[in-house]
Amino acid sequence: MNHPAMSLRIQAACSELIWAARLNLIWLVFTLAGGVILGLGPATVAAYTLARRHARNESFQVWREFWTVYRREFVRASLLVLPMALLAVALVGNYLYFSVLGPGSGALRVATFAALLVLAAVGAYIGPLYAHYELPLWAYIPKASLLALTRPASTVLLLFALWAIAYVTAAVPVLAPLISVGAWIYLNTWLCLRFFQENEARLHSKGNS
Numbered sequence: 599m600n601h602p603a604m605s606l607r608i609q610a611a612c613s614e615l616i617w618a619a620r621l622n623l624i625w626l627v628f629t630l631a632g633g634v635i636l637g638l639g640p641a642t643v644a645a646y647t648l649a650r651r652h653a654r655n656e657s658f659q660v661w662r663e664f665w666t667v668y669r670r671e672f673v674r675a676s677l678l679v680l681p682m683a684l685l686a687v688a689l690v691g692n693y694l695y696f697s698v699l700g701p702g703s704g705a706l707r708v709a710t711f712a713a714l715l716v717l718a719a720v721g722a723y724i725g726p727l728y729a730h731y732e733l734p735l736w737a738y739i740p741k742a743s744l745l746a747l748t749r750p751a752s753t754v755l756l757l758f759a760l761w762a763i764a765y766v767t768a769a770v771p772v773l774a775p776l777i778s779v780g781a782w783i784y785l786n787t788w789l790c791l792r793f794f795q796e797n798e799a800r801l802h803s804k805g806n807s
Contacts (some may be wrong), residue, residue: 614784615777617652621645622780624664638683639676644668645780646725649787674735678728682721682739689714715757719746722756725783726790745797752793759785 628641644667651658689710696707723742727733733741746753760782767778 615781618780618784619777620660620780621649621784622775622777624661625779625783626775628664628668635680636676639679640668640672642679642725642783643671643675643728645783646729646787647671649784650726650729650791652784653788653791675728678724678735678738682717682724686714686717686721689717716746718757718760719753722746722753722760722786723790726787726794729787730791730794745793749793749797752789756786756789759789 625641625645628644629637631637632640644664647667648658648660648664651663693707693710693714696703696710720739720742723745724738727738727742727745731741763778763782763785767773
């Protein structure tokens with residue numbers, strides 16, 4: 599066995615876990631600082647922005663850069679994130695309500711679950727898109743919807759990653775305030791950056807053909 603190589607891999611994995619926990623902490627602090635409702639949007643966008651920079655191996659002061667993005671994107675981020683968050687809360691509430699009603703509401707429960715899946719698929723692209731591309735605010739949801747529809751394999755992988763983190767968090771709830779959100783944002787960003795690169799390369803090759 600190559601023990602030095604294995605040690606380096608373990609060290610790298612631990613470093614990424616620490617980064618995810620750190621990102622989770624700062625996201626939580628700034629979300630709470632905005633009273634949750636006002637803090638959720640800018641904190642989420644700032645977390646995705648820093649996750650993108652970390653994935654690109656950039657060096658930066660985490661708390662200072664987070665605050666800079668949080669303050670700069672406060673209004674735009676809220677306009678982007680809050681409607682989707684409110685819709686998600688409404689759909690989850692409806693799903694739980696229909697589940698309590700029993701078999702008679704099976705069709706409504708299935709329809710609500712399908713709507714949640716669509717929202718999750720589109721939402722999985724929103725944060726990385728916002729951090730990676732400069733688009734008009736209204737263009738992010740259509741662009742994310744197009745990616746979710748035209749890249750089914752990538753979308754399924756993102757949904758599986760989201761489900762895995764949610765499943766582990768449900769089994770061990772203490773992870774929620776410690777690492778879960780940071781882990782999702784980091785993994786989501788890391789995956790999407792690769793999907794974006796593949797998509798850009800494919801479009802570029804089509805343009806040259």
